[in-house]
Amino acid sequence: xxxxxxxxxxxxxxxxxxxxxxxxxxxxxxxxxxxxxxxxxxxxxxxxxxxxxxxxxxxxxxxxxxxxxxxxxxxxxxxxxxxxxxxxxxxxxxxxxxxxxxxxxxxxxxxxxxxxxxxxxxxxxxxxxxxxxxxxxxxxxxxxxxxxxxxxxxxxxxxxxxxxxxxxxxxxxxxxxxxxxxxxxxxxxxxxxxxxxxxxxxxxxxxxxxxxxxxxxxxxxxxxxxxxxxxxxxxxxxxxxxxxxxxxxxxxxxxxxxxxxxxxxxxxxxxxxxxxxxxxxxxxxxxxxxxxxxxxxxxxxxxxxxxxxxxxxxxxxxxxxxxxxxxxxxxxxxxxxxxxxxxxxxxxxxxxxxxxxxxxxxxxxxxxxxxxxxxxxxxxxxxxxxxxxxxxxxxxxxxxxxxxxxxxxxxxxxxxxxxxxxxxxxxxxxxxxxxxxxxxxxxxxxxxxxxxxxxxxxxxxxxxxxxxxxxxxxxxxxxxxxxxxxxxxxxxxxxxxxxxxxxxxxxxxxxxxxxxxxxxxxxxxxxxxxxxxxxxxxxxx
Ligand code: SF4
Numbered sequence: 001x002x003x004x005x006x007x008x009x010x011x012x013x014x015x016x017x018x019x020x021x022x023x024x025x026x027x028x029x030x031x032x033x034x035x036x037x038x039x040x041x042x043x044x045x046x047x048x049x050x051x052x053x054x055x056x057x058x059x060x061x062x063x064x065x066x067x068x069x070x071x072x073x074x075x076x077x078x079x080x081x082x083x084x085x086x087x088x089x090x091x092x093x094x095x096x097x098x099x100x101x102x103x104x105x106x107x108x109x110x111x112x113x114x115x116x117x118x119x120x121x122x123x124x125x126x127x128x129x130x131x132x133x134x135x136x137x138x139x140x141x142x143x144x145x146x147x148x149x150x151x152x153x154x155x156x157x158x159x160x161x162x163x164x165x166x167x168x169x170x171x172x173x174x175x176x177x178x179x180x181x182x183x184x185x186x187x188x189x190x191x192x193x194x195x196x197x198x199x200x201x202x203x204x205x206x207x208x209x210x211x212x213x214x215x216x217x218x219x220x221x222x223x224x225x226x227x228x229x230x231x232x233x234x235x236x237x238x239x240x241x242x243x244x245x246x247x248x249x250x251x252x253x254x255x256x257x258x259x260x261x262x263x264x265x266x267x268x269x270x271x272x273x274x275x276x277x278x279x280x281x282x283x284x285x286x287x288x289x290x291x292x293x294x295x296x297x298x299x300x301x302x303x304x305x306x307x308x309x310x311x312x313x314x315x316x317x318x319x320x321x322x323x324x325x326x327x328x329x330x331x332x333x334x335x336x337x338x339x340x341x342x343x344x345x346x347x348x349x350x351x352x353x354x355x356x357x358x359x360x361x362x363x364x365x366x367x368x369x370x371x372x373x374x375x376x377x378x379x380x381x382x383x384x385x386x387x388x389x390x391x392x393x394x395x396x397x398x399x400x401x402x403x404x405x406x407x408x409x410x411x412x413x414x415x416x417x418x419x420x421x422x423x424x425x426x427x428x429x430x431x432x433x434x435x436x437x438x439x440x441x442x443x444x445x446x447x448x449x450x451x452x453x454x455x456x457x458x459x460x461x462x463x464x465x466x467x468x469x470x471x472x473x474x475x476x477x478x479x480x481x482x483x484x485x486x487x488x489x490x491x492x493x494x495x496x497x498x499x500x501x502x503x504x505x506x507x508x509x510x511x512x513x514x515x516x517x518x519x520x521x522x523x524x525x526x527x528x529x530x531x532x533x534x535x536x537x538x539x540x541x
Contacts (some may be wrong), residue, residue, distance in 0.1 A: 077130075110342060239267065270286035308483070323473050406445055
């Protein structure tokens with residue numbers, strides 16, 4: 001754990017306790033979700049961001065509960081930065097929001113504005129240094145920034161950071177690179193924004209934001225002002241809410257609900273918002289070209305969240321109805337794969353007239369244990385997460401509704417488990433089209449080679465997972481259920497049409513900056529990782 005402090009006039013960094021300080025309470029390492037069963041990964045979410053400007057409110061606690069509502073978007077690390085008008089304090093660590101923060105930590109974070117972040121890593125490994133909010137001193141204070149999304153011109157940005165002139169009064173390049181062992185795209189943006197010796201941070205943002213490519217929903221702050229910005233495509237969600245005595249910005253409306261903020265509107269694609277004692281200012285840094293993530297509707301966003309005016313739960317129920325009409329089944333019971341398959345299963349049951357039931361019980365907490373499972377436990381595989389209700393499913397012909405198939409390992413194990421529990425037939429229905437392409441805008445699926453739909457037809461996948469029948473919703477039906485025009489959605493993981501052009505494959509990938517560390521790693525702290533870049537993700541068949 002670490003507290004980072006900045007004072008506007010004296011600019012300094014103070015380590016209160018390192019991440020492995022002797023006697024510190026042992027915390028999770030942020031990696032075991034994946035280690036639990038590496039052959040059983042679903043789509044990994046991007047991140048959750050939260051910002052609040054509210055004098056007189058306990059902004060640290062509001063941020064804590066906002067992040068708590070966004071925990072599903074990122075579970076590797078969490079952090080909150082708070083300003084009291086004179087200095088910014090950042091507290092971040094590996095683990096869940098509830099593991100990183102306790103009452104006494106939040107008590108130390110006093111101020112009137114804050115930004116928070118829960119992370120799943122997309123560029124840069126899952127390390128303490130890469131946890132957010134990122135922090136930088138500036139010529140007249142400091143900034144802290146939180147990012148949901150993933151940039152695609154990271155190497156260009158790395159070069160821009162290298163070429164930044166020294167600010168007047170700045171000691172040296174090393175002093176500027178206080179977070180010198182970071183390997184994420186976000187720290188590069190923070191460095192670019194932090195360089196504004198002759199202009200305001202707001203004016204600097206209008207210069208820097210148009211230079212970024214890819215997906216970004218940012219919230220950041222200096223000592224006095226809360227900022228938010230969304231990429232011109234609006235790929236990741238970002239919403240604005242109103243408190244009685246302030247404003248909130250968050251990844252999803254569910255985070256507004258939990259802190260008692262009323263929903264105002266989405267931050268528009270290409271919009272920059274600034275909030276301080278003068279009120280809310282808004283400007284446009286780029287022409288909007290909306291391409292919201294279609295997968296948010298299927299899986300990523302919470303069912304109680306609103307996107308494009310649609311309640312996600314209602315969209316998913318409608319997807320289920322459409323699935324039932326397009327792909328009926330002779331069956332006795334419709335069951336969801338909990339919990340992301342639940343609304344679509346409700347819709348399927350409603351439209352088909354087949355009774356809906358609970359056939360699988362999910363252990364909601366097991367995916368986030370910090371205890372390494374023994375080999376015996378690991379061999380139980382899917383039972384770590386799901387357990388069948390034998391009494392319900394024995395002798396039945398089942399329709400099983402799930403949100404997506406990535407590698408197929410989960411569904412194969414699921415079908416086998418249901419048959420072992422006595423199911424007579426298993427008909428699988430999927431509420432998204434086949435995932436054939438990787439995502440470079442903030443979701444970690446798998447490489448192309450690992451995506452089962454990239455090499456096999458639906459019939460072959462059905463045989464591979466051992467189901468009696470398998471059907472996916474069509475892209476047209478899915479888009480119709482969202483009520484958003486097809487042209488306003490990113491659907492690249494389904495059809496390979498990337499709305500923001502991608503650079504050369506070797507200039508993409510999670511470990512890009514570990515593979516090209518020389519420009520940022522002034523202390524030689526970054527670790528070189530073989531196989532970085534996305535050539536594998538894109539080019540392998
Ligand atoms: S590629 Fe898929 S997951 Fe990624 S932003 Fe586009 S629709 Fe969303």
